[in-house]
Amino acid sequence: MGAIPAITLNNAVQIPQLGFGTFQIEPEETRETTLAALEAGYRHIDTAQMYGNEKEVGQAVRDCGVDRADIFVTSKLNNDAHAHDDALKAFDRTMDELGLDYLDLFLIHWPLPGKGDFVETWKALEEIYRDGRAKSIGVSNFQPKHLNRLLQNTDVVPAVNQIEVHPYLTQDDVRAFGAEHDIATEAWSPIAQGKVLDDPTINRIAQREGKTPAQVTLRWHIQRGDIVFPKSVTQKRIEENFDxxxxxxxxGDIGEISALNRDERVGPDPDTFNG
Incomplete structure (x- = not known):
């Protein structure tokens, strides 16, 4: 297994390009599963207030025996806390749950365009960032028009935009906008909740390389420059995704896989989703 490359964010913070996702991992499984990931070599853990497992992620980070400075931890703001003061209080709760002194990355989870003003929310995150309690701040599920509003009305450019990306939803326009403005792209649901694993093109490449379809898909993400954090609760898959x-x-392989795009989402549409 090779070393995990790092991406340098627009504020010079480095983030491991491969991480471990904890979406839909039950709280009672989260500590042990996260410990297994850290033992396998992962040094980037992604959680969210919405996932309900921040406490157990924090326990794993504290209990794993790895220096805290060597583990990159992300969480995300819940959809019911977009008002400025609510966002600040919600961040305090996250830090209490995690039991950590600082967070490496804190994101607005969804823009919720029909519910309120995410510019106000972002200004709360800017305060958290300036205080040093979050080393980086960013957004999730933001479209270029949402990002443009932030760029025009706030001071801190998001370090990342975490969006749904996989071979059936390549998100070239959102990724290009991010690259133009030095906003790194993080890919959630990188294997489309398993939908791409039966794809004939991906399977043909996997057979030729002696790898699994999941490994080929994750490698496609890595070579495109995406930051990716697959989720699994089984030791074998945790190790496989790391390898x-x-x-x-x-x-040619990259082009073939990218050509599978069909603009097919497995999650909500950020333009219409309001939590």
Whole structure:
């Protein structure tokens, strides 16, 4: 297994390009599963207030024996806390749940365009960032028009935009906007909740490389420059998803997989989703 490369964010903070996701991991399973990921070599853990497992993620980070400075921890603001003061209080609750002195990255989870003003929310995150309690701040599920509003009305450019990305939803326009403004793209649901694993193109490449379809898909993300954090609760898959740095896809492979795009979401549409 090769070393995990790091992406340098627009504020010079480095984030491991491969992380471990905790979405839909039950709280009672989260500590042990996260410990297994850290033992396998992951040094980037992604959680959210909405997931209900921040406490157990924090326990794993504290109990794993790895220096806190060597683990990158992300959480995200809940959809019911977009008002300025609510966002500040919600961040305090996250820190209490995690039991950590600081957070590496804190995100607005959804723009919720029909519910309120995410610019006000972002200004609360800017305060958290300036206080040093979050080393970086960013957004999740933001479209270019949402990002443009932030860029025009606030001071801190988001470090990342965490969006749904996989071979059936390549998100080229959102990724290009991010690249233009030095906003890194994080890919959630990187294997489309398993939908792409039966794809003939991905399976053909996987057979040729002696890898699994999941490994090939994750490698596609890595070579495109996405930051990715697959989720699993089984030791074998946790280790398998980590083992994606000992091979490389050709430009032709990358192009074939990218051509599978069908603009097919497995999650909500950020333009209409209001939590």
């Amino acid at each position: 994606i740095f000992g091979f490389e896809l050709s430009e």
